[in-house]
Amino acid sequence: MAQKAQHAILRFVKHKAGPAGALEAHHERTKEKYASNPDIDISKSKDNFHIIQPTQKYRKEIDTRIKAAGCRTRKDSTMFVDTLITASPEFFTGRSKKEVQAYFTEAVAFMEKKVGRGNIFSAVVHMDEKTPHLHLCFTPITKDGRLSAKEILGNRAQLSQWQDEFHAYMKKAFPVLKRGESALVTKRNMAVQAVRRPDPPAAGHRKGGI
Numbered sequence: 001m002a003q004k005a006q007h008a009i010l011r012f013v014k015h016k017a018g019p020a021g022a023l024e025a026h027h028e029r030t031k032e033k034y035a036s037n038p039d040i041d042i043s044k045s046k047d048n049f050h051i052i053q054p055t056q057k058y059r060k061e062i063d064t065r066i067k068a069a070g071c072r073t074r075k076d077s078t079m080f081v082d083t084l085i086t087a088s089p090e091f092f093t094g095r096s097k098k099e100v101q102a103y104f105t106e107a108v109a110f111m112e113k114k115v116g117r118g119n120i121f122s123a124v125v126h127m128d129e130k131t132p133h134l135h136l137c138f139t140p141i142t143k144d145g146r147l148s149a150k151e152i153l154g155n156r157a158q159l160s161q162w163q164d165e166f167h168a169y170m171k172k173a174f175p176v177l178k179r180g181e182s183a184l185v186t187k188r189n190m191a192v193q194a195v196r197r198p199d200p201p202a203a204g205h206r207k208g209g210i
Helices: 020-027 043-046 058-069 097-115 149-153 158-173
Strands: 008-016 049-052 080-087 121-126 133-138
Touching: 008 058, 008 149, 008 158, 020 058, 020 121, 020 133, 049 097, 058 121, 080 149, 097 133, 097 158, 121 158, 149 158
Parallel strands: none
Antiparallel strands: 008 080, 049 121, 080 133, 121 133
């Protein structure tokens, strides 16, 4: 039987500032239970690790960067991007934690080159679900100080280029990887294998839109 192709996986979800608190609770595992995601094994959450540790609440991280850059914002502005990076489950089979760390460290280095280290405020690897994966959050601030997810992520063709570059970068360290599919995923249609949506905000939390 032919061996399944092992793909490097890169996905983006654009957000206004509203969902920052709910995403923080999920990414940073601040809750005791996650009813909407039974795949999370809390007993394994101790194995989760940061490559970039946030120094304050997500909303504060976002606001501080936007204010420091002097960005103009609109009601419909994308304030931050949640990047999900993983690989086919087969890629992780039999790999040590050190090898898994090496994979995600390379992925973060790629993102630093693409969006700027100063824009990234959290990069956390979840080892407590079915497939190891990284959530990396960044503010889409351009080199000339504008808030523009459109310019950084681009259109469909530019997103395909993102995938080409990500695959080429990761394949240098992990030759077994094949190029994955290109997709820009909004929080309404996010569908990533083995990675479920975070719990919804608690009652009374005002939900932000796209």
